[in-house]
Amino acid sequence: MASTEPDRADILTPIKWPLRLTLWGMAAERITRAFWPLWSVLIAALAMLMLGVQDLVAVEWVWAGAAVFAGGALWALWYGVRRLHWPRRAEAVARLDGTMRGNPIQAAMDDQAVGAGDMGSHAVWVAHQARMRARLARARAVEPDLKVSRADPFALRYVALLALLVALVFGSFLRVSSVTAMGPSGPDLAAGPAWEGWMEPPGYTRMPAVYLNDITAPGIDVPEGAQITLRMYGEVGALSVEESVSGRPLENEEQAQETAQEFAVVRSGRLAVEGPGGRAWEIAMTPDAAPSVAREGEIEVSYEGEAQIPFTARDDYGVVAGTARITLALDEVDRRYGLEIAPEERAAIEVPLPMPIAGDRAEFTETLVGNFSEHPWANLPVRLNLTVQDEAGQTGEDAGEVITLPGRRFFDPLAAALIEQRRALLWNRENADDISQILRAVRHRPDDIFRSAVHYLRMRTILARLEDFEAQGMTPEQQDELAQAMWDLALILEEGDLADALERLQRAQDRLTEAMKNGASEEEIAELMQELREATDDYLRQLSRQQQQNPDQNQDMAQSQNSMEMSQNDLQRMMDRIQELMEQGRMAEAQEALEQLRQMMENMQVTQGQGQGQSPGEQAMDGLAETLRDQQGLSDEAFRDLQEQFNPGQQGQNGQQGQQQGQNQGQQGQQGQGREGQQGRDGEGQRQGMGQGSGQQPGQGQQGRGGEQSLEQDLADRQQALRDELNRQQQNLPGAGTEPGEAAREALRRAEEAMEGAEEALRQDDLPGAIDDQSQAMEALREGMRNLGEALAQQGQQQNQGAQGQAQGTNPGQQRDPLGRNAGSNGQLGTDETMLQGEDVYRRARELLDEIRRRSGEGERPEEELEYLERLLERF
Template identity: 80%
Template sequence: MPETGTPPTDILKPIKWPLRLTLWGMTAERITRAFWPLWSLVITALALLMLGVQDMVAVEWVWAAGAGFAAALLWALWRGARMLRLPRRAEAVARLDSTLRGNPIQAALDDQAIGAADVGSQAIWQAHQQRMRERLARAKAVEPDLRVAKADPFALRYVALLAFAAALVFGSFLRVSSVTAMGPTGVDLAAGPAWEGWMEPPGYTRLPSVYLNDITAPGIEVPEGAQITLRMYGEVGQLSVDESISDRAPVPEQAQDTAQDFAVVRSGTLAIEGPGGRAWDVSMKPDAAPTVTRGGEIESSYEGDAQIPFSASDDYGVVAGTARIELALDAVDRRYLLAADPEPRDPIEVPLPMPIAGDRSDFTETLVENFSQHPWANLPVTLTISVQDEAGQTGTSDPEVITLPGRRFFDPLAAAVIEERRALLWTRDNVPEIGQLLRAISHRPDDLFRSAVPYLRLRQILRDIEGVGTGMSDDRQAEVAKAMWDLAITLEEGDLASAMERLQRAQERLSEAMKNGASDQEIAELMQELREATDDYLRQLSRQAQQNAEQNPDMAQSQETMEMSQNDLQRMMDRIQELMEEGRMAEAQEALEQLQQLMENMQVTEGQQGQSPGEQAMEGLGETLREQQGLSDEAFRELQDQFNPGQQGPQGQQGQQGQQGQQQGQSGQGRDGQQGRDGQGQQQGQGQGDQQGQQGQGGQQSLEDSLAERQRQLRDELNRQSQNLPGAGTEPGEAARDALRRAEEAMDGAEEALRNDDLAGAIDEQSQAMEALREGMRNLGEAMAQQQQQNQGQQGQAQGGNPGQQRDPLGRNSGANGNIGTDENMVQDEDVYRRARELLDEIRRRSGEGERPDEELEYLERLLERF
């Protein structure tokens, strides 16, 4: 009979290394759990020494803390030795065996208890033993569990690790040796340096701080405005400082101070004289003033938007800029109503746009502003562009005489009204001549005015001018000028009724031409007239919608609207022209009638053309997020100034604070309904900048009040945007509204913190507001995507009536749900592709027959090009 047992050494040989590694891991576990207080105390003491805490307190406190740490270390060592129990081999075998299926180690070590005399039982036992030993070959070492959370419920070990990490970043191992100099007799026994020094560049340079003890070179390059901090240890008078790089007065007693701080204002020498002293030749790198140039061609759009390109650069970055525009009176053509001396007006100051992201050390931007309604529009002006860096230095471009871009009026009557408006704003002494000229211009109204409305408005303007005379007040002058501007716009572009009349006339003429069989040339001219009339009507419709929205911002549109993009209308007109060229006049006539019906029922919703409400909401929220980011950056810079007042001079602070309101006004440009709020923010910023030199200590509180007021305005703007968000009723839409509500609450908390002079709390609240805004924008994007998926296939759906009985603009029946098109099979044959091939071959055959008429051959060629 075969043997029933095998020596354990042979059985455990396949798991020799897994068993050994498991044993070592268990040893590491028990050592960690027994001695974690010991190494926590050690690294805590090392971190405190690296941070130089021993140099900040009295020697007695250092010795008392050292005695306490020594007692704690002895206790931790005694506790670890008492708790430590090294694992035995049997425990390692049991742990390894418990991780294997069926406990193969224990099974392999067992002996057969019964049935040893039975051959069948013995065969089963040997098979079982063989299977268990095969499992041993797949054994892997058990990973040790080094967690000590149960033994350290307060996570004190992590506190020690955090202190050590902070010491690695902000401390130095060289500071540890300074503790050896603190003897009970007060004798300086330090083996390390007896002094320490740091060079901290200004924050805007984004350069790292330098530990002067590590600088062994004789020379060092330092940026202008860098802060030098020196600390001397040991007996007072043994070390002294000799420097010629600051603006401090040379006082012998001051040179031996143990703590010295000064800013670098010039190149020179810095020396620490005494035992272990050192000297450097300091080369100051001056902070160059920013430069700005106006380059490129100045352009103006049809609406009068001026585009003024400029380039700016600075060694560390430009933070703000201003464009100043003054009337170039010597270059003005002083004839007619401009011959009199103009009334004094303040120069135009516009904040320059800055790159939102990226490097500001060298960039090119374009100032976009509309000066059309200003009295100096289209007159020579002097343009001066200035920029500032964070040090408060200013760079100014060379004054340049340009023609201030403004809107051009091509209608003679509108141009005349604008010219008289400019004369009124030039000086009120021109009022009598303006009245006479307006009466002369409108002497024969039937030949000039398309309708009675603009004529009546002109008569009202005349009554206002002649009734007040040269004693017109400023407010009255502004009201009359605004009325003249609106009249000129109406005369230039017409109103909605005239645009609709022109469109109907173009449609009727085209319809008559199709009925009477006009030539291709006549039809092409009439189609071009229809396109121009359609563009004019859409422009007037958009203007009216924008004016209604400005006058009634809270009024919701109650009636149903049909939204079509200009590209859709263009495709419909292209299709009409194509049908006429193909000779299918009946279908073209029907499509034209459908187009006419759509144009009569069309409305343009508030906002930019081509943008959906969801896109407008996303754009508005993105602008709000950028404004909140800028406000948070200003609060952070103010907090830095409170703790590091030496990094920025008073002049730089005033220059920076004087631009805050202007940045607020700049960031809101282009958003609907925000001009008033942005203008208010700009006025606040300018007023605050002018008061810096007068308020002294009160300027700090004034700045914080300004930040709080701007924070309140931003919260109100977010509240207005939240009321018109799309996606209501959907899960992502409600999530977006909830996120924006949290953002409003955080903004409210930031405003309160700013009013209470708690800049740190305000920055924290602003951070929460920005995070909530980003979450809201993400949820709103998901809601828009979900809504777009649900509305796929619905864009061509018409309004009213039975959807199944409606027809699209091209005369086809709508689908079952009113959609343009149909789901029915357009080809009744079974072999669709074969039928399509036959039709294509027939078209090719006919196009090759030269005896066919030219019109038919051209039509067949167009079919081949398309298909």
């Protein structure tokens, strides 16, 4: 058989480029695997230079780093040269042939070993050769494998690459050239020795850095802790540093001649750069004074026991944090009765001091607000220590003082006795036997003591559990459980019901009458008038609550034409007038005015502003206002549920506040029932159901609701009912054809769409989305009510329908809320009437600001709420 050498050359011709690319790829693989340490070292060095590390350290460190990188580069170059083996053509042919099925390159170059003389066998061999050569046309170059993870298990190459990316973002190629200025060569040697220096004060002083070359004055005022940096250029040893401000020892002349020196100023002294062009300064160090704090003013305690403790803090640069530490002053305690035995060990109370969010903190006065009523030390002597800290870490503490830990005071004898036994129980569990005997004596004749059988039964339950826990060995958890039960019962006994509120009001009036007869001082008059105001407010709250629970009992009085309306402002003015007459010594007139006030309070009934004989426009305004209140109630419940998801403990801490909000919503819901009942519109039952829903808290046994429903699903059902009610209200909306009327309809359509979105979000348990949609719905409702009010005004439908001075039958602009305030003519649920007079305005404003600051300091609150509180503080 003829030679096959020419044929073999022809075989490789179709795969010339795939074979060449495969060979180049193999070369790239071997170069990468051999030289990856070299380019990693070079990239890391470039990144350091671009970031300007050479400008932040001494010259010696720069040269040391350069030596390390140079050594590493040389080693990496030797490593790469040693590991590099250039690929051969045969290796490329073998790799390319291995990627194809049947190794066609090798098969095409083979010779027939047996059966060469057999025609049949030869025909088969030729066919096989043709098939293998056909496969060569589909040859593709083999992709190189550039992975070096096996050679670099710690991914050091990626560290270098990351450093380069950071340098590209935060550094600059221009900084690389600064390394050439280090060393005694080039222009520096020709110009002679030179130096540069900077003084950088601590960051918290907010003072600028100083370039020492520009300071020609002989003295410099420097804050304590300032950092001084000096750089010497030119011949080493031509310049030296002499200083006595850092306290560092200079053991030899070589240390003074170092080309880069950094030290902090810790005392006054002299700083000099000795040599050609040198300079000297007298450094006067300004010491960083420790912060100071002191309590200022009187401690104010509210009726609920919330304490306001004012304090003043000072620091030369600013206070950053503070703590109030409260410990029991055992030596000052009156060790009698339940306090006679040694108290149980309790941790000190530590409360962070409020800091100004904006403004200068060098000197400020703030108020620590807290309620310690439920603490075992409430109303006992304690030692209060205030501590503040500045940014330098220095602390300042006041001398401390013994105060009575502010707490709620109980005036009801039974409630006060129960609180006293609660304190004895928390003082030490060994008092349990004496407490049980005292409680048994208290409940001996329940008919003479307890106003309600419910109160007696709760007392008996507490006593039974106390004796049971005592017999088994009371644990701290059981102790806290009993203390909470006793506290809850004492609150019920203290606050009482309407009869109790009326009794307190009459008692306050009687005390004021006696003061008039006995010629009381101005201080006593002010104290008694404050007591009368608080008793009046309590009575009005109880009266409003009772009449809202039984609205049908007041229909006869509401329909009477001889009834007279009195707002909260009228009562406030009457009491101010009484106090003014007493202070002027006109006791007879003051007593007459007090008697008139007594008679009016005894005959008072709180009206809710229901309308009789209202026009369609007024009914529409009332219905939309009620829908807005119901929507607000749903939004409040959704927000509280969202708070509970973010912070499960917050609802327990603010239980009283949530209860008060629930009562307010319940009042609104019952108002809705009253309006719908009087208006007699279609869908009455639906509106009543909506009013009931918005007035109850979750889990309070709402009628017609499945107990297995989740809160979100229940809110969604109520949202759907409210949306249906709004849809019904739109059908008979007045003002059609007018521009404001059409704008009102468009706004209400947007409100309905937002309600639908809120309902869908609630069914999907998306509380944040539901709250956003509910907010949009309320805004659209307010806009619709404003537009509707304008339409009614254009049509001349704002006329009084009933007797003047009566809440019933007035137009929307004259309707009043339970306190007698105007509700507005365009649906605005507010008033511009003055609710507080005199110093009460500033006191109340201060209380609100303190409450906002207290809540903004509670880090466990949701981020959205904290941002909202911070915006309030920035604005006010």
